[in-house]
Amino acid sequence: MATTKLLLSLLLLVQLAATAYSIGVNYGTLGDNLPPPAKVADFIKTQTNIDAVKIFDTNPDIIKAFANTNISLTITIPNGDIPKLIKLRIARRWVVDHVKPFYPASKIKYIAMGNEVLHWGDDALKSNLVPAMKTLHNALVREGIKDVKVSTPHSLGIMLSSDPPSMGRFRPEVIPILTQMLRFCRQTKSPFMVNPYPYFGWSPEKESYALFRPNNGVHDKFTGKFYTNMFDGLMDAVYSAAKAIGFGDVNLIAAETGWPSACEFPVCSVQNAVDYNGHLINHIESGRGTPLMPNRKFETYIFALFNENQKPGPAAEKNFGLFKPDMTPVYNAGVMRNQQGGATPGPTMQIPTRPSTPTGPTTPAAPKRGKKGKPAGSAKPATPAAGGKKQ
Numbered sequence: 001m002a003t004t005k006l007l008l009s010l011l012l013l014v015q016l017a018a019t020a021y022s023i024g025v026n027y028g029t030l031g032d033n034l035p036p037p038a039k040v041a042d043f044i045k046t047q048t049n050i051d052a053v054k055i056f057d058t059n060p061d062i063i064k065a066f067a068n069t070n071i072s073l074t075i076t077i078p079n080g081d082i083p084k085l086i087k088l089r090i091a092r093r094w095v096v097d098h099v100k101p102f103y104p105a106s107k108i109k110y111i112a113m114g115n116e117v118l119h120w121g122d123d124a125l126k127s128n129l130v131p132a133m134k135t136l137h138n139a140l141v142r143e144g145i146k147d148v149k150v151s152t153p154h155s156l157g158i159m160l161s162s163d164p165p166s167m168g169r170f171r172p173e174v175i176p177i178l179t180q181m182l183r184f185c186r187q188t189k190s191p192f193m194v195n196p197y198p199y200f201g202w203s204p205e206k207e208s209y210a211l212f213r214p215n216n217g218v219h220d221k222f223t224g225k226f227y228t229n230m231f232d233g234l235m236d237a238v239y240s241a242a243k244a245i246g247f248g249d250v251n252l253i254a255a256e257t258g259w260p261s262a263c264e265f266p267v268c269s270v271q272n273a274v275d276y277n278g279h280l281i282n283h284i285e286s287g288r289g290t291p292l293m294p295n296r297k298f299e300t301y302i303f304a305l306f307n308e309n310q311k312p313g314p315a316a317e318k319n320f321g322l323f324k325p326d327m328t329p330v331y332n333a334g335v336m337r338n339q340q341g342g343a344t345p346g347p348t349m350q351i352p353t354r355p356s357t358p359t360g361p362t363t364p365a366a367p368k369r370g371k372k373g374k375p376a377g378s379a380k381p382a383t384p385a386a387g388g389k390k391q
Contacts, residue, residue, distance in 0.1 A: 022284050022297040022298065022299050022300060023049065023050055023052070023281055023285070023300055023301075023302065023335065024050060024051070024053060024054060024072075024074075024299065024300065025044075025050050025052070025053055025301060025302050025304070025322065025335075026053075026054045026055075026056070026256055026258075026301050026302065026303045026304045027040070027053050027054065027062070027304070027305045027306075028055075028056060028305065028306065028308050028311075029055075029056075029057075029059070029308070030308040030310045030311045031306060031307070031308040031309045031311075031325060032309065033309060034306055034308070034325050035325065035327060036061075036065075037059070037061045037062040037064075037065035038061075038065045039327075040062075040065065040305075040327075041062075041065040041066045041069055041071070044069075044071060044305075045069045045070075045071060047327075047336060047337055047338075048335050048336055049334075049335055049336075049337060050071070050335055051070075051071055051072065052071065052073075052074070052109070052299065052301065053071055053072070053073055053074070054076075054110075054112070054256075054301045055073070055074070055075055055076060056076045056115065057078065058075045058076070058077070058098045060098075060101070063075060063102045063106050063108070064102060064106065066106050066107070067102065067105040067106045068105055069107075070107060072108075072110075073106060073107060073108045073110075074108075074110040074112055074255075074301075075098070075108060075111055075112070076111075076112040076115055077094075077111065077112065077113050077114060077136075078114070079115065079117055079120065079121060081094075082114050082117070082125055082128050082129060082132045083124065083125065083128045083132070085113075085132040085136055086128055086131045086132050086135050087135065088135055088138060088139060088142075091132075091136045091138070092139040092142060092143060094136070094139070095136070095139045095140055095143045095145065099111075099140070099143075099145065099148065100143060100145075103148070108148050109148065109149065110149050110150070110190075110191070110193075111136065111140075111148060111149070111151075112152055112153055112193070112255075113129060113132055113133045113136065113151070114129065114152055115152070116153060116154060116155045116157075116195065117129050118155075118157070118158050118174050118177065118178075119154070119157040126174075126177060127177075129177065129181070130177060130180045130181050130184060133150045133151075133152065133181070133184060134184060136150050137150045137184075137188055149188060149190040149191065150188070150190055151185065151190045151191050151192065151193045151253075152181070153193040153194065153195055153255040153256065154192075154193065154194050154195065155195050156194065156195065156196060156197070156200075156234065157171075158170055158171060158174050158178065158194075159171065159238070160172070160241075161237075162233070162234060162237035162238075163218075163233070163237070164218070164220040164222060164223075164233075165220055165227065165232075165233045165236035165237045165239075165240060165291070165292065166220050166222045166223045166236070166292070167222060167237075167240065168237025168238060168241040168244075169240070169241050169244055170241045170244075170245065175245060178242075178245070179247075182242060182247035182250050183247070185250045185251075186247060186249065186250050189251075191250070191251045191252065191253040191299070192238075192242065192247075193252075193253045194252060194253070194254065195254070195255055195256035195257065195303075196231060196234035196235060196238070196254055197256070197257055197258070198210040198211075198229075198230035198231055198234065198257075198259075198276070199258070199259050199260070199267070199276070201230055202267050206230065207267075207272075209228075209229060209230050210229070210230045211275045211276050211279070212228075212231075212275060212276065212280065213275060213279075215228070218233060223292070225292065227291060229279075229283070231254075231257065231283070232283075232290040232291060235252060235254065235290050235293070235298065236290045236291060236292040236293065238252060239252060239290075239292055239293055252293075252298060253300070253301075254298050254299070254300040254301065255301050256301055256303040257280065257300065257301070257302065257303060258273075258276070258277060258303035258320045259272055259273040259276035259277060260273060260315075260317075260319045260320050261273040261274075261307075261319050261320075261330050262316075262319040263315040263316035263319060264314065264315050265316075268315075268316050268319065270330065270331050273330070273331060273333075274331040274332060274333055277302055277322065278331075278332070278333045280300070280302075281333060281334050281335065282334065284297055284298055284300050285297070302335075303320050304320045304321050304322070305321060305323060306321040306322075306323050306324070307319050307320070307321035307323075307324055307325065307330065308321065309325075322335060
Protein backbone atom coordinates (compact mmCIF):
# COMPACT_ATOMS: atom_id res chain seq x y z
CA MET A 1 0.00 0.00 0.00
CA ALA A 2 2.83 2.38 0.91
CA THR A 3 4.57 1.54 -2.36
CA THR A 4 1.40 2.33 -4.30
CA LYS A 5 1.03 5.70 -2.54
CA LEU A 6 4.68 6.49 -3.26
CA LEU A 7 4.26 5.66 -6.93
CA LEU A 8 1.12 7.78 -7.13
CA SER A 9 2.91 10.68 -5.45
CA LEU A 10 5.85 10.41 -7.85
CA LEU A 11 3.46 10.27 -10.81
CA LEU A 12 1.71 13.42 -9.57
CA LEU A 13 5.04 15.21 -9.20
CA VAL A 14 6.01 14.23 -12.74
CA GLN A 15 2.69 15.53 -14.07
CA LEU A 16 3.06 18.81 -12.16
CA ALA A 17 6.59 19.24 -13.42
CA ALA A 18 5.45 18.67 -16.98
CA THR A 19 2.74 21.32 -16.70
CA ALA A 20 4.31 23.71 -14.20
CA TYR A 21 4.95 26.53 -16.63
CA SER A 22 2.54 27.95 -19.19
CA ILE A 23 4.48 30.91 -20.53
CA GLY A 24 5.61 31.08 -24.12
CA VAL A 25 7.09 33.89 -26.18
CA ASN A 26 6.73 35.25 -29.71
CA TYR A 27 10.11 35.19 -31.43
CA GLY A 28 10.17 37.82 -34.17
CA THR A 29 13.19 38.45 -36.36
CA LEU A 30 12.76 41.98 -37.77
CA GLY A 31 16.10 43.25 -36.55
CA ASP A 32 19.59 43.56 -38.01
CA ASN A 33 21.33 42.97 -34.68
CA LEU A 34 19.65 39.82 -33.36
CA PRO A 35 21.65 36.77 -32.26
CA PRO A 36 21.67 33.61 -34.41
CA PRO A 37 18.85 31.10 -33.84
CA ALA A 38 21.13 28.46 -32.27
CA LYS A 39 22.29 30.94 -29.65
CA VAL A 40 18.71 32.05 -28.99
CA ALA A 41 17.48 28.48 -28.53
CA ASP A 42 20.29 27.68 -26.10
CA PHE A 43 19.61 30.90 -24.16
CA ILE A 44 15.90 30.14 -23.80
CA LYS A 45 16.59 26.56 -22.77
CA THR A 46 19.35 27.22 -20.25
CA GLN A 47 18.60 30.69 -18.89
CA THR A 48 14.82 31.10 -18.86
CA ASN A 49 11.61 29.42 -17.70
CA ILE A 50 10.05 29.83 -21.15
CA ASP A 51 8.91 26.47 -22.49
CA ALA A 52 7.15 27.44 -25.72
CA VAL A 53 8.09 29.61 -28.70
CA LYS A 54 5.92 30.97 -31.51
CA ILE A 55 7.46 32.21 -34.75
CA PHE A 56 5.83 34.13 -37.58
CA ASP A 57 7.13 31.98 -40.43
CA THR A 58 8.68 28.56 -41.07
CA ASN A 59 12.34 29.59 -40.91
CA PRO A 60 14.21 26.26 -41.08
CA ASP A 61 17.20 27.61 -39.15
CA ILE A 62 14.97 28.54 -36.22
CA ILE A 63 13.00 25.30 -36.28
CA LYS A 64 16.22 23.27 -36.43
CA ALA A 65 17.78 25.30 -33.60
CA PHE A 66 15.09 24.12 -31.19
CA ALA A 67 15.68 20.42 -31.90
CA ASN A 68 16.07 18.34 -28.73
CA THR A 69 15.42 21.32 -26.44
CA ASN A 70 11.95 20.12 -25.33
CA ILE A 71 10.69 23.63 -26.09
CA SER A 72 7.44 23.46 -28.04
CA LEU A 73 7.11 25.41 -31.27
CA THR A 74 4.30 27.14 -33.10
CA ILE A 75 5.18 27.79 -36.73
CA THR A 76 3.20 30.08 -39.01
CA ILE A 77 2.12 29.73 -42.62
CA PRO A 78 2.26 33.09 -44.47
CA ASN A 79 -1.16 34.56 -45.19
CA GLY A 80 -0.45 34.55 -48.92
CA ASP A 81 0.08 30.77 -48.95
CA ILE A 82 -3.35 29.96 -47.54
CA PRO A 83 -5.37 29.66 -50.81
CA LYS A 84 -3.15 27.00 -52.36
CA LEU A 85 -3.28 24.84 -49.21
CA ILE A 86 -6.91 23.96 -49.76
CA LYS A 87 -5.56 21.29 -52.16
CA LEU A 88 -4.54 18.11 -50.35
CA ARG A 89 -1.64 17.37 -52.68
CA ILE A 90 -0.08 20.77 -52.02
CA ALA A 91 -0.80 20.55 -48.30
CA ARG A 92 0.95 17.17 -48.09
CA ARG A 93 3.93 18.58 -49.95
CA TRP A 94 4.00 21.47 -47.48
CA VAL A 95 4.10 19.03 -44.56
CA VAL A 96 6.88 17.04 -46.24
CA ASP A 97 8.93 20.19 -46.82
CA HIS A 98 8.29 22.18 -43.63
CA VAL A 99 7.46 19.69 -40.87
CA LYS A 100 8.87 16.23 -41.51
CA PRO A 101 12.54 17.27 -41.85
CA PHE A 102 12.45 18.60 -38.27
CA TYR A 103 9.75 16.64 -36.46
CA PRO A 104 9.81 15.14 -33.84
CA ALA A 105 13.31 16.34 -32.81
CA SER A 106 11.89 19.86 -33.00
CA LYS A 107 8.76 19.77 -30.88
CA ILE A 108 6.31 21.36 -33.31
CA LYS A 109 3.06 21.63 -31.35
CA TYR A 110 0.93 24.00 -33.42
CA ILE A 111 0.81 25.22 -36.98
CA ALA A 112 -0.81 28.64 -37.33
CA MET A 113 -2.67 29.02 -40.61
CA GLY A 114 -1.77 32.64 -41.25
CA ASN A 115 -1.98 35.43 -38.72
CA GLU A 116 -5.02 37.60 -37.92
CA VAL A 117 -6.56 36.70 -41.28
CA LEU A 118 -10.06 37.82 -40.30
CA HIS A 119 -8.59 41.24 -39.47
CA TRP A 120 -6.28 41.80 -42.42
CA GLY A 121 -7.41 39.41 -45.14
CA ASP A 122 -9.66 40.06 -48.12
CA ASP A 123 -12.86 38.10 -48.65
CA ALA A 124 -11.15 35.41 -50.74
CA LEU A 125 -8.49 34.81 -48.11
CA LYS A 126 -11.09 34.64 -45.35
CA SER A 127 -13.21 32.14 -47.28
CA ASN A 128 -10.20 29.86 -47.79
CA LEU A 129 -9.06 29.95 -44.17
CA VAL A 130 -11.07 27.11 -42.63
CA PRO A 131 -10.86 24.85 -45.73
CA ALA A 132 -7.06 25.25 -45.65
CA MET A 133 -6.98 24.41 -41.94
CA LYS A 134 -9.01 21.26 -42.54
CA THR A 135 -6.87 20.20 -45.49
CA LEU A 136 -3.63 20.75 -43.60
CA HIS A 137 -4.93 18.69 -40.70
CA ASN A 138 -5.76 15.87 -43.10
CA ALA A 139 -2.34 16.19 -44.70
CA LEU A 140 -0.62 15.87 -41.32
CA VAL A 141 -2.63 12.76 -40.48
CA ARG A 142 -1.88 11.16 -43.86
CA GLU A 143 1.80 11.82 -43.30
CA GLY A 144 1.61 10.03 -39.97
CA ILE A 145 1.67 13.13 -37.74
CA LYS A 146 -1.25 13.11 -35.35
CA ASP A 147 -0.15 15.30 -32.45
CA VAL A 148 0.47 18.60 -34.29
CA LYS A 149 -2.60 20.81 -34.12
CA VAL A 150 -3.72 23.42 -36.65
CA SER A 151 -5.15 26.76 -35.56
CA THR A 152 -4.98 30.46 -36.47
CA PRO A 153 -4.55 33.55 -34.26
CA HIS A 154 -7.17 36.30 -34.18
CA SER A 155 -6.98 39.93 -33.21
CA LEU A 156 -9.85 41.11 -31.06
CA GLY A 157 -11.15 42.88 -34.14
CA ILE A 158 -13.38 39.79 -34.39
CA MET A 159 -15.32 41.08 -31.37
CA LEU A 160 -18.49 43.15 -31.64
CA SER A 161 -18.53 43.78 -27.90
CA SER A 162 -16.37 42.82 -24.95
CA ASP A 163 -17.79 44.85 -22.07
CA PRO A 164 -19.16 43.50 -19.83
CA PRO A 165 -17.30 40.22 -20.40
CA SER A 166 -20.40 38.04 -20.15
CA MET A 167 -21.90 39.94 -23.09
CA GLY A 168 -18.89 39.40 -25.34
CA ARG A 169 -20.05 38.66 -28.89
CA PHE A 170 -18.42 38.11 -32.27
CA ARG A 171 -19.06 40.47 -35.17
CA PRO A 172 -21.98 39.16 -37.26
CA GLU A 173 -19.94 39.10 -40.47
CA VAL A 174 -17.35 36.68 -39.06
CA ILE A 175 -19.72 34.35 -37.21
CA PRO A 176 -20.22 31.97 -40.19
CA ILE A 177 -16.45 31.49 -40.52
CA LEU A 178 -15.88 31.25 -36.76
CA THR A 179 -18.66 28.69 -36.41
CA GLN A 180 -16.90 26.44 -38.93
CA MET A 181 -13.55 27.10 -37.30
CA LEU A 182 -14.68 26.40 -33.76
CA ARG A 183 -16.35 23.19 -34.92
CA PHE A 184 -13.03 22.17 -36.50
CA CYS A 185 -11.20 23.05 -33.27
CA ARG A 186 -13.62 20.93 -31.26
CA GLN A 187 -13.34 17.96 -33.63
CA THR A 188 -9.53 18.04 -33.76
CA LYS A 189 -8.98 19.20 -30.15
CA SER A 190 -7.14 22.25 -31.47
CA PRO A 191 -7.10 25.52 -29.51
CA PHE A 192 -8.80 28.75 -30.50
CA MET A 193 -6.04 31.39 -30.57
CA VAL A 194 -6.68 35.03 -29.72
CA ASN A 195 -4.39 38.04 -29.23
CA PRO A 196 -5.65 40.02 -26.21
CA TYR A 197 -3.82 43.32 -25.74
CA PRO A 198 -4.96 45.47 -22.81
CA TYR A 199 -2.42 47.97 -24.16
CA PHE A 200 -4.90 48.82 -26.92
CA GLY A 201 -7.65 49.34 -24.38
CA TRP A 202 -5.52 51.73 -22.34
CA SER A 203 -6.85 55.05 -21.19
CA PRO A 204 -5.71 57.14 -18.22
CA GLU A 205 -8.81 56.02 -16.30
CA LYS A 206 -8.17 52.34 -17.04
CA GLU A 207 -4.39 52.28 -16.63
CA SER A 208 -4.30 50.44 -13.30
CA TYR A 209 -6.97 47.99 -14.48
CA ALA A 210 -4.96 47.27 -17.63
CA LEU A 211 -1.67 46.84 -15.74
CA PHE A 212 -2.86 44.54 -12.90
CA ARG A 213 -2.28 47.35 -10.40
CA PRO A 214 -4.64 48.03 -7.47
CA ASN A 215 -7.88 49.47 -8.85
CA ASN A 216 -11.61 49.63 -8.20
CA GLY A 217 -12.26 46.69 -10.51
CA VAL A 218 -15.19 46.04 -12.80
CA HIS A 219 -18.42 44.36 -11.77
CA ASP A 220 -20.35 42.40 -14.39
CA LYS A 221 -23.95 42.92 -13.38
CA PHE A 222 -25.18 40.01 -15.52
CA THR A 223 -23.08 37.36 -13.76
CA GLY A 224 -22.13 39.05 -10.51
CA LYS A 225 -18.48 38.38 -11.33
CA PHE A 226 -15.80 40.86 -10.31
CA TYR A 227 -12.82 41.66 -12.55
CA THR A 228 -9.52 42.95 -11.21
CA ASN A 229 -7.70 43.20 -14.57
CA MET A 230 -8.45 43.76 -18.24
CA PHE A 231 -6.73 40.58 -19.45
CA ASP A 232 -9.30 38.42 -17.65
CA GLY A 233 -12.09 40.57 -19.01
CA LEU A 234 -10.91 40.16 -22.60
CA MET A 235 -10.44 36.40 -22.28
CA ASP A 236 -13.89 35.98 -20.72
CA ALA A 237 -15.41 38.13 -23.46
CA VAL A 238 -14.00 35.75 -26.08
CA TYR A 239 -15.21 32.76 -24.07
CA SER A 240 -18.69 34.30 -23.83
CA ALA A 241 -18.75 34.97 -27.58
CA ALA A 242 -17.73 31.37 -28.36
CA LYS A 243 -20.27 30.03 -25.86
CA ALA A 244 -23.01 32.17 -27.43
CA ILE A 245 -22.63 30.28 -30.72
CA GLY A 246 -22.34 26.90 -29.02
CA PHE A 247 -18.59 26.41 -28.50
CA GLY A 248 -17.86 27.24 -24.87
CA ASP A 249 -15.93 23.97 -24.55
CA VAL A 250 -13.14 24.87 -27.01
CA ASN A 251 -9.81 25.62 -25.34
CA LEU A 252 -8.52 29.20 -25.59
CA ILE A 253 -4.90 30.28 -26.00
CA ALA A 254 -3.53 33.80 -25.62
CA ALA A 255 -1.28 33.67 -28.68
CA GLU A 256 0.01 37.23 -28.27
CA THR A 257 -0.07 39.76 -25.49
CA GLY A 258 2.41 42.29 -24.23
CA TRP A 259 3.28 45.89 -23.47
CA PRO A 260 5.96 48.15 -25.03
CA SER A 261 8.68 49.54 -22.80
CA ALA A 262 9.28 52.68 -24.87
CA CYS A 263 7.54 54.89 -27.43
CA GLU A 264 6.67 58.54 -27.95
CA PHE A 265 3.81 58.38 -25.42
CA PRO A 266 3.86 58.05 -21.61
CA VAL A 267 1.81 54.84 -21.77
CA CYS A 268 4.99 53.07 -22.93
CA SER A 269 7.51 52.75 -20.13
CA VAL A 270 9.72 50.12 -18.56
CA GLN A 271 7.62 50.19 -15.39
CA ASN A 272 4.36 49.76 -17.29
CA ALA A 273 5.82 46.90 -19.31
CA VAL A 274 7.20 45.09 -16.27
CA ASP A 275 3.96 45.60 -14.34
CA TYR A 276 1.89 44.15 -17.16
CA ASN A 277 4.09 41.24 -18.17
CA GLY A 278 5.34 40.46 -14.67
CA HIS A 279 1.90 40.41 -13.09
CA LEU A 280 0.46 38.56 -16.10
CA ILE A 281 3.03 35.78 -15.72
CA ASN A 282 2.31 35.48 -12.00
CA HIS A 283 -1.42 35.49 -12.71
CA ILE A 284 -1.19 32.76 -15.34
CA GLU A 285 1.08 30.61 -13.21
CA SER A 286 -1.20 30.91 -10.19
CA GLY A 287 -3.77 28.76 -11.98
CA ARG A 288 -6.59 31.00 -10.76
CA GLY A 289 -7.95 31.38 -14.27
CA THR A 290 -10.63 33.99 -14.93
CA PRO A 291 -14.01 34.63 -13.31
CA LEU A 292 -15.82 32.63 -16.04
CA MET A 293 -13.00 30.08 -16.50
CA PRO A 294 -11.69 29.48 -12.98
CA ASN A 295 -8.91 27.17 -11.84
CA ARG A 296 -6.99 26.87 -15.06
CA LYS A 297 -3.78 27.99 -16.73
CA PHE A 298 -4.00 29.59 -20.14
CA GLU A 299 -1.20 28.82 -22.51
CA THR A 300 0.06 32.38 -23.02
CA TYR A 301 2.65 33.79 -25.42
CA ILE A 302 4.28 37.11 -24.52
CA PHE A 303 4.96 39.49 -27.39
CA ALA A 304 7.87 39.61 -27.85
CA LEU A 305 11.21 37.95 -27.20
CA PHE A 306 13.42 40.79 -28.51
CA ASN A 307 13.22 44.47 -29.26
CA GLU A 308 13.31 44.55 -33.08
CA ASN A 309 14.89 47.64 -34.60
CA GLN A 310 13.66 47.06 -38.17
CA LYS A 311 9.96 46.77 -37.46
CA PRO A 312 7.94 49.34 -39.40
CA GLY A 313 5.47 51.62 -37.74
CA PRO A 314 5.67 53.74 -34.59
CA ALA A 315 8.37 53.43 -31.94
CA ALA A 316 6.25 51.12 -29.78
CA GLU A 317 6.55 48.42 -32.44
CA LYS A 318 10.29 48.22 -31.89
CA ASN A 319 10.06 47.99 -28.10
CA PHE A 320 7.83 45.10 -27.11
CA GLY A 321 10.79 42.85 -26.28
CA LEU A 322 11.52 41.15 -22.98
CA PHE A 323 15.19 41.18 -24.02
CA LYS A 324 17.63 43.39 -25.84
CA PRO A 325 19.43 41.92 -28.86
CA ASP A 326 22.43 41.10 -26.63
CA MET A 327 20.03 38.90 -24.60
CA THR A 328 20.15 41.04 -21.47
CA PRO A 329 16.71 41.69 -19.94
CA VAL A 330 14.95 44.96 -20.67
CA TYR A 331 13.39 44.50 -17.20
CA ASN A 332 12.79 41.80 -14.62
CA ALA A 333 9.54 40.13 -15.72
CA GLY A 334 10.24 36.86 -13.93
CA VAL A 335 11.16 34.67 -16.91
CA MET A 336 14.87 34.34 -16.09
CA ARG A 337 15.93 31.38 -13.97
CA ASN A 338 18.30 33.57 -11.95
CA GLN A 339 16.75 36.98 -12.49
CA GLN A 340 18.78 39.86 -11.10
CA GLY A 341 18.47 43.63 -11.32
CA GLY A 342 16.18 45.79 -13.41
CA ALA A 343 12.70 47.11 -12.77
CA THR A 344 10.35 44.69 -11.05
CA PRO A 345 6.54 44.59 -10.86
CA GLY A 346 4.88 46.87 -8.33
CA PRO A 347 1.88 45.98 -6.13
CA THR A 348 -0.78 43.88 -7.78
CA MET A 349 -4.54 43.95 -7.43
CA GLN A 350 -6.10 41.94 -4.61
CA ILE A 351 -9.73 40.86 -4.81
CA PRO A 352 -11.66 42.84 -2.20
CA THR A 353 -14.11 41.09 0.10
CA ARG A 354 -16.91 43.44 -1.00
CA PRO A 355 -16.44 44.45 -4.63
CA SER A 356 -17.62 47.87 -5.64
CA THR A 357 -20.42 48.18 -8.16
CA PRO A 358 -20.21 50.77 -10.93
CA THR A 359 -22.78 53.52 -10.94
CA GLY A 360 -24.24 52.36 -14.22
CA PRO A 361 -23.80 49.86 -17.02
CA THR A 362 -21.05 50.37 -19.56
CA THR A 363 -22.16 50.55 -23.15
CA PRO A 364 -20.39 47.81 -25.10
CA ALA A 365 -18.07 49.29 -27.71
CA ALA A 366 -16.49 47.66 -30.70
CA PRO A 367 -12.79 47.14 -30.02
CA LYS A 368 -10.32 49.22 -31.99
CA ARG A 369 -8.78 47.59 -35.02
CA GLY A 370 -5.44 49.38 -34.91
CA LYS A 371 -2.17 47.60 -34.33
CA LYS A 372 0.50 48.24 -31.76
CA GLY A 373 0.92 52.02 -32.08
CA LYS A 374 -0.97 54.53 -30.03
CA PRO A 375 -3.36 52.86 -27.62
CA ALA A 376 -7.10 53.42 -27.98
CA GLY A 377 -6.86 53.29 -31.74
CA SER A 378 -5.64 56.79 -32.51
CA ALA A 379 -3.36 55.57 -35.29
CA LYS A 380 -4.45 54.07 -38.57
CA PRO A 381 -3.93 50.33 -38.92
CA ALA A 382 -0.86 49.51 -40.96
CA THR A 383 -0.85 47.02 -43.78
CA PRO A 384 0.63 43.73 -42.55
CA ALA A 385 3.90 42.55 -44.02
CA ALA A 386 4.03 39.52 -46.26
CA GLY A 387 3.35 36.36 -44.33
CA GLY A 388 1.31 38.10 -41.67
CA LYS A 389 4.26 39.19 -39.55
CA LYS A 390 3.47 41.71 -36.88
CA GLN A 391 3.88 45.39 -37.60
